[in-house]
Amino acid sequence: MSAESSPRAINGRAPDVFRPSGWVAMREYSEDEPVDFAIVGSGAGGGTLACKLAEHGFSVVALDAGPYWRPLEDFASDEMHQSKLYWTDERIVDGENPLQLGSNNSGKSVGGSTVHFAMVSLRFRPEWFKSLSVLGYGADWPLDWREMWHYYAEVEQALKVSGPVNYPWGRNARAIRIARTN
Numbered sequence: 001m002s003a004e005s006s007p008r009a010i011n012g013r014a015p016d017v018f019r020p021s022g023w024v025a026m027r028e029y030s031e032d033e034p035v036d037f038a039i040v041g042s043g044a045g046g047g048t049l050a051c052k053l054a055e056h057g058f059s060v061v062a063l064d065a066g067p068y069w070r071p072l073e074d075f076a077s078d079e080m081h082q083s084k085l086y087w088t089d090e091r092i093v094d095g096e097n098p099l100q101l102g103s104n105n106s107g108k109s110v111g112g113s114t115v116h117f118a119m120v121s122l123r124f125r126p127e128w129f130k131s132l133s134v135l136g137y138g139a140d141w142p143l144d145w146r147e148m149w150h151y152y153a154e155v156e157q158a159l160k161v162s163g164p165v166n167y168p169w170g171r172n173a174r175a176i177r178i179a180r181t182n
Protein backbone atom coordinates (compact mmCIF):
# COMPACT_ATOMS: atom_id res chain seq x y z
CA MET A 1 0.00 0.00 0.00
CA SER A 2 1.45 3.36 -1.00
CA ALA A 3 1.73 5.92 1.78
CA GLU A 4 0.41 8.65 -0.49
CA SER A 5 -2.56 6.80 -2.02
CA SER A 6 -4.36 5.74 1.17
CA PRO A 7 -3.94 6.39 4.89
CA ARG A 8 -1.78 3.89 6.71
CA ALA A 9 -2.68 4.86 10.27
CA ILE A 10 -6.16 3.43 10.37
CA ASN A 11 -8.19 0.65 12.02
CA GLY A 12 -6.41 0.93 15.36
CA ARG A 13 -2.87 0.57 14.13
CA ALA A 14 -0.06 2.66 12.68
CA PRO A 15 3.20 1.77 10.93
CA ASP A 16 6.09 0.82 13.18
CA VAL A 17 8.81 3.07 11.79
CA PHE A 18 11.57 0.98 13.39
CA ARG A 19 10.51 -2.40 11.94
CA PRO A 20 9.95 -3.09 8.23
CA SER A 21 6.28 -4.00 7.66
CA GLY A 22 5.65 -3.78 11.43
CA TRP A 23 2.67 -2.16 13.11
CA VAL A 24 2.03 -0.54 16.49
CA ALA A 25 -1.35 -0.14 18.20
CA MET A 26 -2.96 3.28 17.75
CA ARG A 27 -5.90 4.64 19.73
CA GLU A 28 -8.67 5.88 17.44
CA TYR A 29 -11.68 8.08 18.20
CA SER A 30 -14.92 8.19 16.26
CA GLU A 31 -15.91 11.51 14.69
CA ASP A 32 -18.59 12.23 17.28
CA GLU A 33 -16.40 11.34 20.28
CA PRO A 34 -15.09 14.41 22.13
CA VAL A 35 -11.35 14.60 22.79
CA ASP A 36 -9.32 16.90 25.00
CA PHE A 37 -6.99 18.14 22.26
CA ALA A 38 -6.89 18.14 18.45
CA ILE A 39 -3.47 19.10 17.11
CA VAL A 40 -2.97 20.16 13.50
CA GLY A 41 0.49 19.10 12.34
CA SER A 42 2.43 16.23 13.90
CA GLY A 43 5.99 17.48 13.38
CA ALA A 44 8.62 18.38 15.94
CA GLY A 45 6.26 20.74 17.73
CA GLY A 46 2.86 19.08 17.32
CA GLY A 47 4.09 15.49 17.60
CA THR A 48 6.05 16.15 20.78
CA LEU A 49 3.11 18.03 22.29
CA ALA A 50 0.68 15.21 21.41
CA CYS A 51 3.00 12.69 23.02
CA LYS A 52 3.39 14.73 26.22
CA LEU A 53 -0.36 15.32 26.54
CA ALA A 54 -1.14 11.62 25.97
CA GLU A 55 1.47 10.63 28.56
CA HIS A 56 -0.36 12.89 31.01
CA GLY A 57 -3.64 11.07 30.38
CA PHE A 58 -5.35 13.42 27.92
CA SER A 59 -7.16 12.15 24.83
CA VAL A 60 -5.42 13.59 21.78
CA VAL A 61 -5.99 13.49 18.03
CA ALA A 62 -3.13 14.61 15.78
CA LEU A 63 -3.98 15.49 12.18
CA ASP A 64 -1.35 15.69 9.49
CA ALA A 65 -1.56 16.70 5.82
CA GLY A 66 1.25 14.36 4.82
CA PRO A 67 1.61 10.59 4.43
CA TYR A 68 2.76 8.15 7.09
CA TRP A 69 6.11 7.08 5.71
CA ARG A 70 7.96 3.93 6.56
CA PRO A 71 11.45 5.39 6.31
CA LEU A 72 13.17 1.98 6.32
CA GLU A 73 11.23 0.96 3.20
CA ASP A 74 10.12 4.15 1.47
CA PHE A 75 13.41 5.97 1.11
CA ALA A 76 17.11 5.74 1.73
CA SER A 77 18.56 8.11 4.28
CA ASP A 78 20.16 10.48 1.82
CA GLU A 79 19.33 13.93 0.52
CA MET A 80 18.09 12.74 -2.88
CA HIS A 81 15.51 10.35 -1.51
CA GLN A 82 14.44 12.71 1.24
CA SER A 83 13.09 15.15 -1.31
CA LYS A 84 9.78 13.26 -1.35
CA LEU A 85 9.37 14.38 2.23
CA TYR A 86 9.74 18.08 1.43
CA TRP A 87 6.73 20.34 1.51
CA THR A 88 6.82 21.95 -1.91
CA ASP A 89 3.20 23.19 -2.03
CA GLU A 90 2.85 26.94 -1.83
CA ARG A 91 3.16 28.11 1.79
CA ILE A 92 3.16 31.82 2.40
CA VAL A 93 3.63 33.15 5.89
CA ASP A 94 1.40 36.18 6.13
CA GLY A 95 2.24 39.63 7.46
CA GLU A 96 3.88 42.84 6.30
CA ASN A 97 7.06 41.14 5.11
CA PRO A 98 5.94 37.56 4.36
CA LEU A 99 8.41 34.73 4.17
CA GLN A 100 8.07 32.06 1.54
CA LEU A 101 9.20 28.81 3.11
CA GLY A 102 11.68 26.69 1.25
CA SER A 103 11.39 22.99 0.53
CA ASN A 104 13.96 21.36 2.74
CA ASN A 105 13.10 23.26 5.90
CA SER A 106 9.68 21.76 6.35
CA GLY A 107 8.39 18.25 5.88
CA LYS A 108 4.90 17.12 4.87
CA SER A 109 4.53 13.86 6.70
CA VAL A 110 3.44 12.28 9.94
CA GLY A 111 6.44 13.28 12.03
CA GLY A 112 6.97 16.39 9.90
CA SER A 113 10.56 17.36 9.26
CA THR A 114 11.75 15.08 12.05
CA VAL A 115 11.39 12.08 9.73
CA HIS A 116 14.75 13.17 8.33
CA PHE A 117 15.98 15.18 11.30
CA ALA A 118 19.78 15.24 11.42
CA MET A 119 19.80 15.48 15.25
CA VAL A 120 21.83 18.67 15.28
CA SER A 121 20.29 20.32 18.31
CA LEU A 122 21.91 23.65 19.08
CA ARG A 123 21.13 25.58 22.22
CA PHE A 124 20.78 29.35 22.10
CA ARG A 125 24.05 30.77 23.37
CA PRO A 126 24.02 32.61 26.72
CA GLU A 127 25.03 35.95 25.21
CA TRP A 128 22.18 35.79 22.68
CA PHE A 129 19.68 36.06 25.53
CA LYS A 130 21.23 39.48 26.22
CA SER A 131 21.76 40.30 22.58
CA LEU A 132 21.12 44.03 22.86
CA SER A 133 23.10 44.76 26.02
CA VAL A 134 26.01 42.35 25.34
CA LEU A 135 26.25 42.29 21.54
CA GLY A 136 24.60 45.58 20.62
CA TYR A 137 21.84 44.32 18.34
CA GLY A 138 18.36 42.83 18.48
CA ALA A 139 16.60 42.71 21.84
CA ASP A 140 17.27 41.26 25.27
CA TRP A 141 15.10 38.31 26.29
CA PRO A 142 12.99 38.87 29.41
CA LEU A 143 14.51 35.77 31.02
CA ASP A 144 17.93 34.53 32.02
CA TRP A 145 19.51 31.85 29.82
CA ARG A 146 19.81 29.52 32.81
CA GLU A 147 16.02 29.31 33.03
CA MET A 148 15.97 27.70 29.59
CA TRP A 149 18.53 25.05 30.38
CA HIS A 150 16.20 22.45 31.90
CA TYR A 151 13.70 22.97 29.04
CA TYR A 152 16.46 22.26 26.54
CA ALA A 153 17.34 19.10 28.44
CA GLU A 154 13.68 18.04 28.42
CA VAL A 155 13.35 18.54 24.65
CA GLU A 156 16.64 16.79 23.92
CA GLN A 157 15.43 13.85 25.98
CA ALA A 158 12.02 13.80 24.26
CA LEU A 159 13.61 13.84 20.80
CA LYS A 160 16.35 11.43 21.89
CA VAL A 161 19.08 13.78 20.73
CA SER A 162 22.48 12.35 21.57
CA GLY A 163 26.11 12.94 20.74
CA PRO A 164 28.82 15.42 21.64
CA VAL A 165 27.68 18.48 23.59
CA ASN A 166 30.62 20.68 22.70
CA TYR A 167 29.84 23.57 20.42
CA PRO A 168 33.19 24.05 18.72
CA TRP A 169 32.59 27.43 17.11
CA GLY A 170 32.70 30.88 18.65
CA ARG A 171 34.60 32.45 21.49
CA ASN A 172 32.11 31.41 24.16
CA ALA A 173 32.29 27.69 23.46
CA ARG A 174 34.01 27.13 26.79
CA ALA A 175 31.32 29.05 28.71
CA ILE A 176 28.66 26.81 27.20
CA ARG A 177 30.58 23.67 28.11
CA ILE A 178 30.83 24.90 31.69
CA ALA A 179 27.13 25.85 31.76
CA ARG A 180 26.07 22.41 30.59
CA THR A 181 27.95 20.66 33.34
CA ASN A 182 26.21 22.80 36.02
Ligand SMILES: Cc1cc2nc3c(=O)[nH]c(=O)nc-3n(C[C@H](O)[C@H](O)[C@H](O)COP(=O)(O)OP(=O)(O)OC[C@H]3O[C@@H](n4cnc5c(N)ncnc54)[C@H](O)[C@@H]3O)c2cc1C
Nearest residue numbers: 041043044045064065104107108109112113117118119120
Ligand atom coordinates in the same frame (compact mmCIF):
# COMPACT_ATOMS: atom_id res chain seq x y z
C1 LIG B 1 15.81 17.11 5.94
C2 LIG B 1 15.75 17.95 7.20
C3 LIG B 1 16.75 17.81 8.19
C4 LIG B 1 16.71 18.62 9.34
N1 LIG B 1 17.68 18.48 10.30
C5 LIG B 1 17.65 19.29 11.40
C6 LIG B 1 18.62 19.19 12.45
O1 LIG B 1 19.52 18.36 12.39
N2 LIG B 1 18.56 20.02 13.51
C7 LIG B 1 17.55 20.96 13.63
O2 LIG B 1 17.51 21.67 14.63
N3 LIG B 1 16.61 21.07 12.66
C8 LIG B 1 16.64 20.27 11.57
N4 LIG B 1 15.68 20.38 10.59
C9 LIG B 1 14.63 21.34 10.81
C10 LIG B 1 13.65 20.81 11.85
O3 LIG B 1 13.37 19.45 11.59
C11 LIG B 1 12.44 21.66 11.77
O4 LIG B 1 12.82 22.99 12.10
C12 LIG B 1 11.39 21.22 12.77
O5 LIG B 1 11.01 19.89 12.52
C13 LIG B 1 10.21 22.15 12.65
O6 LIG B 1 9.20 21.68 13.52
P1 LIG B 1 7.72 22.08 13.28
O7 LIG B 1 6.91 21.28 14.26
O8 LIG B 1 7.59 23.56 13.32
O9 LIG B 1 7.40 21.69 11.77
P2 LIG B 1 7.46 20.30 11.03
O10 LIG B 1 8.29 19.28 11.76
O11 LIG B 1 7.80 20.58 9.59
O12 LIG B 1 5.96 19.78 11.14
C14 LIG B 1 4.88 20.48 10.58
C15 LIG B 1 3.81 19.43 10.32
O13 LIG B 1 2.57 20.09 10.12
C16 LIG B 1 1.89 19.46 9.05
N5 LIG B 1 0.95 20.46 8.56
C17 LIG B 1 1.23 21.73 8.20
N6 LIG B 1 0.11 22.37 7.82
C18 LIG B 1 -0.89 21.48 7.97
C19 LIG B 1 -2.29 21.56 7.77
N7 LIG B 1 -2.88 22.67 7.33
N8 LIG B 1 -3.03 20.47 8.03
C20 LIG B 1 -2.46 19.32 8.49
N9 LIG B 1 -1.11 19.20 8.70
C21 LIG B 1 -0.36 20.27 8.44
C22 LIG B 1 2.98 19.03 8.10
O14 LIG B 1 2.60 17.97 7.25
C23 LIG B 1 4.08 18.61 9.09
O15 LIG B 1 3.99 17.25 9.45
C24 LIG B 1 15.68 19.57 9.47
C25 LIG B 1 14.67 19.67 8.50
C26 LIG B 1 14.69 18.87 7.36
C27 LIG B 1 13.58 18.98 6.33
